[in-house]
Amino acid sequence: MTTDDRGGCGSRATRRRVLESLGGTGAVALAGCLGSDGATTETSTDDSVTIGLSSPESGRYSPIGDHERRGFELAVTHLNEGGGLVGGEGFANLSGDGVLDRTVETAIADTEGDASTAETNLQQRLGDDELAMFTGGVAGSVVTTHRDLADEHETPYFVGTSTLNQLTGENCSPHVYRELFNSRTLARALVPEVVADIDGAQFFFQVSSDTIEGRDLKQSINGYATASDLDLRPIGSTTVRSGSTDFERPLSEAASNSVDIVFLDLFGLDAVNAIQQAKEILPEDAVIVVPLLTQSVADSLGERVEGVYGTVGWHENLGTPLSGKFGDAYQSEYSGTVSTTALVPPGPAQNAYGQVLLWASAAEAAGTFDADAVRSELEGFEYALGAGAETMRACDHQAMRAVPVVRGSTETDSVGNYFELLNGRRNMEPGCDEPPASACEL
Numbered sequence: 001m002t003t004d005d006r007g008g009c010g011s012r013a014t015r016r017r018v019l020e021s022l023g024g025t026g027a028v029a030l031a032g033c034l035g036s037d038g039a040t041t042e043t044s045t046d047d048s049v050t051i052g053l054s055s056p057e058s059g060r061y062s063p064i065g066d067h068e069r070r071g072f073e074l075a076v077t078h079l080n081e082g083g084g085l086v087g088g089e090g091f092a093n094l095s096g097d098g099v100l101d102r103t104v105e106t107a108i109a110d111t112e113g114d115a116s117t118a119e120t121n122l123q124q125r126l127g128d129d130e131l132a133m134f135t136g137g138v139a140g141s142v143v144t145t146h147r148d149l150a151d152e153h154e155t156p157y158f159v160g161t162s163t164l165n166q167l168t169g170e171n172c173s174p175h176v177y178r179e180l181f182n183s184r185t186l187a188r189a190l191v192p193e194v195v196a197d198i199d200g201a202q203f204f205f206q207v208s209s210d211t212i213e214g215r216d217l218k219q220s221i222n223g224y225a226t227a228s229d230l231d232l233r234p235i236g237s238t239t240v241r242s243g244s245t246d247f248e249r250p251l252s253e254a255a256s257n258s259v260d261i262v263f264l265d266l267f268g269l270d271a272v273n274a275i276q277q278a279k280e281i282l283p284e285d286a287v288i289v290v291p292l293l294t295q296s297v298a299d300s301l302g303e304r305v306e307g308v309y310g311t312v313g314w315h316e317n318l319g320t321p322l323s324g325k326f327g328d329a330y331q332s333e334y335s336g337t338v339s340t341t342a343l344v345p346p347g348p349a350q351n352a353y354g355q356v357l358l359w360a361s362a363a364e365a366a367g368t369f370d371a372d373a374v375r376s377e378l379e380g381f382e383y384a385l386g387a388g389a390e391t392m393r394a395c396d397h398q399a400m401r402a403v404p405v406v407r408g409s410t411e412t413d414s415v416g417n418y419f420e421l422l423n424g425r426r427n428m429e430p431g432c433d434e435p436p437a438s439a440c441e442l
Contacts, residue, residue, distance in 0.1 A: 052134035059113035063296030071349030075356035140212030158355035169436025295346030305408035313347025
């Protein structure tokens with residue numbers, strides 16, 4: 001691994017029990033699968049290591065959580081049995097025989113989209129050093145709780161489907177890593193692409209979720225749109241309660257202001273409901289933008305997603321050497337098992353899959369599961385997960401990667417993907433000396 005971009009960061013003294021390297025006497029206490037009913041199957045051997053997924057399997061973000069789980073479980077299957085990206089380009093040190101010759105086991109918990117639930121499910125396991133790493137989470141309150149727990153217990157946490165700026169900004173942690181782009185990067189990639197595609201746009205309106213993640217997206221998009229040379233002007237904004245089903249008032253306000261672009265800074269089922277109503281209320285020439293789209297939104301809307309702009313975490317048509325390889329592996333594992341929509345490899349699944357492999361490769365290179373040693377391997381690591389060349393930046397633990405910008409289409413590809421890839425924009429990340437990274441002290 002390439003680790004020459006660490007920026008002078010060194011190992012910290014740890015109050016966490018160090019997980020011994022292969023050949024030592026230590027082992028991870030193995031926790032089995034924690035289902036939504038709270039049942040736990042306990043096992044303890046010296047031949048296994050446990051990693052965790054803390055993700056919404058119920059609540060308004062549950063479709064995204066379902067995709068995170070599929071990617072997570074596929075990665076573990078490949079680590080233990082081979083396949084996918086394991087053992088290939090970029091991950092040649094992974095053998096398909098576990099990690100450090102230990103079988104990878106899983107502990108999975110439902111956050112219910114609630115921070116206190118996430119904390120309850122994770123606190124004891126992290127305190128007892130049962131998990132060598134964990135990933136997942138969508139809601140801003142949940143991922144910030146995950147970050148705090150990772151920092152407290154000095155355990156690697158790989159962020160789920162969240163673009164929240166503060167995770168790689170002022171409230172960053174040396175034990176938190178993110179493959180998905182942050183909100184500022186998203187805005188810099190998305191807004192110019194939309195403006196270029198709909199020549200003549202001048203006025204925009206924002207409907208934002210009254211949540212940490214909604215406010216974060218709103219600020220990033222408004223900040224970039226108004227400070228750039230795109231000649232975009234805000235004509236109004238409003239916030240809505242998360243879980244709302246009626247968006248008539250804010251959409252009618254946007255329609256009455258002759259707006260060109262309406263940004264729906266919403267997620268999950270909120271985005272689905274708002275898009276359906278926007279199609280009925282807004283003028284036909286008004287453009288709808290959902291900054292972070294997911295396959296679960298397209299699954300719910302079908303052809304009604306036509307014309308909706310946004311970014312996705314990943315798209316199979318990026319055309320990189322590994323994009324088809326991951327897509328084939330995902331389709332082979334899941335096609336026909338749930339529904340026809342399982343043929344489409346979604347961004348949250350690719351994100352979870354890739355981050356598990358990143359952790360595993362770092363542990364193999366370090367020869368240990370110790371968090372500080374894993375950190376040393378990850379900082380500056382150059383890799384590929386099917387979205388082109390990437391680097392895990394040392395200054396903020398934010399991946400530098402392509403941002404896929406898409407538009408909804410009624411004409412699907414061979415696997416039923418309703419998202420047409422417009423561009424995989426690169427080099428959109430603000431520098432280490434710019435917000436949010438400039439506020440990060442690792």
